[in-house]
Amino acid sequence: MLVPHDSLRGLARRALCVALAASLAIHPVAAQLPELGDASQSVLSPAKERSIGETAMREIRQYEPSYIDDAEVEYFLNRLGRRLVQATDAKPEDFLFFALRDPTINAFAMPGGFIGVHSGLVLASQSESELAGVLAHEIGHVQQHHIARMLDKQSGASATMLAAFLLAILAAGRGPSGSAMAQATLAGTQAALIQNQLSYSQDFEREADRIGFQTLSASGFDVRGMANFFDRLGKAMRSSERSETAYLRTHPLSVERMADMQGRAQGAVPGVVADSNEYVLIRAKLDAEAGLPKDALARIQARQAPRRQDQAAKLYALARAYTRDNRATEAQKALADLRAMRFESPLVDSMLADMLLRQGKAAEAEQVCGQAFARYSDARFLLLCQVQALTESGKPERAAQLARDALVDTPNDERLWILQAKAYAAQGKVVEQQRAMAELYVVRGNLIAAVEQLQLAQRGGGGDFYTQSAVDSRLRELRNRLREERREGRPNGLQ
Numbered sequence: 001m002l003v004p005h006d007s008l009r010g011l012a013r014r015a016l017c018v019a020l021a022a023s024l025a026i027h028p029v030a031a032q033l034p035e036l037g038d039a040s041q042s043v044l045s046p047a048k049e050r051s052i053g054e055t056a057m058r059e060i061r062q063y064e065p066s067y068i069d070d071a072e073v074e075y076f077l078n079r080l081g082r083r084l085v086q087a088t089d090a091k092p093e094d095f096l097f098f099a100l101r102d103p104t105i106n107a108f109a110m111p112g113g114f115i116g117v118h119s120g121l122v123l124a125s126q127s128e129s130e131l132a133g134v135l136a137h138e139i140g141h142v143q144q145h146h147i148a149r150m151l152d153k154q155s156g157a158s159a160t161m162l163a164a165f166l167l168a169i170l171a172a173g174r175g176p177s178g179s180a181m182a183q184a185t186l187a188g189t190q191a192a193l194i195q196n197q198l199s200y201s202q203d204f205e206r207e208a209d210r211i212g213f214q215t216l217s218a219s220g221f222d223v224r225g226m227a228n229f230f231d232r233l234g235k236a237m238r239s240s241e242r243s244e245t246a247y248l249r250t251h252p253l254s255v256e257r258m259a260d261m262q263g264r265a266q267g268a269v270p271g272v273v274a275d276s277n278e279y280v281l282i283r284a285k286l287d288a289e290a291g292l293p294k295d296a297l298a299r300i301q302a303r304q305a306p307r308r309q310d311q312a313a314k315l316y317a318l319a320r321a322y323t324r325d326n327r328a329t330e331a332q333k334a335l336a337d338l339r340a341m342r343f344e345s346p347l348v349d350s351m352l353a354d355m356l357l358r359q360g361k362a363a364e365a366e367q368v369c370g371q372a373f374a375r376y377s378d379a380r381f382l383l384l385c386q387v388q389a390l391t392e393s394g395k396p397e398r399a400a401q402l403a404r405d406a407l408v409d410t411p412n413d414e415r416l417w418i419l420q421a422k423a424y425a426a427q428g429k430v431v432e433q434q435r436a437m438a439e440l441y442v443v444r445g446n447l448i449a450a451v452e453q454l455q456l457a458q459r460g461g462g463g464d465f466y467t468q469s470a471v472d473s474r475l476r477e478l479r480n481r482l483r484e485e486r487r488e489g490r491p492n493g494l495q
């Protein structure tokens, strides 16, 4: 791995803990529930909301293995989420959906359109419409600025402090599994108070339900999905399976809410909505990754697969679980059976490429990803695969070129900056590698580390005149930004 995470993480975490302590000291957490008002009443500007969400997101990304750093999972969630957002008056590009590895059934929205989904929620959903129903509800919270309106009480605080506060709230809401997050910094009673503060009011919940239902219906999903799912959650809560009810701690479910949802669903014309192939495969992937490899394998082998999609999902999950268990031959056999079914999905192509890479057949993998990307141009993980395969098959110049072209339009793609840095490293182009790393740190909001990389590039003196001038001017730019941020009181160059 090219990135020296650890020292940075420590730094970020310390900064956040300080901010958190300050936030709690200045604003003692009185567990007062927010009143429902006009959505435009929020005093937080859209820019501040975005800034809070981005800061919290940067922290969350560092909580591996909790944060699922997986381009395929991200692709699926964002395709589903953006299809829903498209049915509203919001802009799809203002939302980002991400996954956390956590067996509890939960989803949460942060200011600025960042929506987190626990793997437990995806696994517990019994259809794509059910999952869509929960996402539509969260989108409703974002659209109505519910979280921002709850954070409003801290409106004197900086975005960094609010982000820290938000993370503490989320950690408390996540129960024992949240302990890896900011919860550790809180005394038990404070955590409990914060947790109370997080719970949306029943009015907010009803508003998110109503908007969510419209979104679900307008985007062509089965509108019964929402009521069915909440009905199951409610039953799980009554049978006191604590792990199943994390969602209900933050989104209180009332008899009225349930009746409203069922009423709305009954009034609608039921339609059969097929699950996408990507939904069943991503569910299978998360399933294969849960628990110990041997347990996952046994669980998947025992599964019934009555329908064609179930059979495909089972083979896909088996291939993943065998791979985890280092049984390459069995994994390849499962994939061959899946491909024989002609079950079309970019995820199947990606799995084939992954196995070819594992066998050292990088040139073949590059062919597979390149052809698949031409067909599924929104499946960005295929582009990442192509860049990686080009580097590994001895064509790092083409890999770097491909990454450079793609980064023009998507300069925030962390994975692509990493792959570009690797492509330059493979060519021995140290300065270019350091420039790519610097841009990676900029995307991560760590200007200090970005400046350090460029200083190394400057001192090393490699590269031609043009490269060095580019390093000089970027360095000046970032130093200015860092100075500005320090003036504004943002610590450590973290925004």
Ligand SMILES: [Zn+2]
Residues within 6 Å of the ligand: 137, 141, 200, 204, 205, 208, 250, 251
């Ligand atoms: Zn809610």
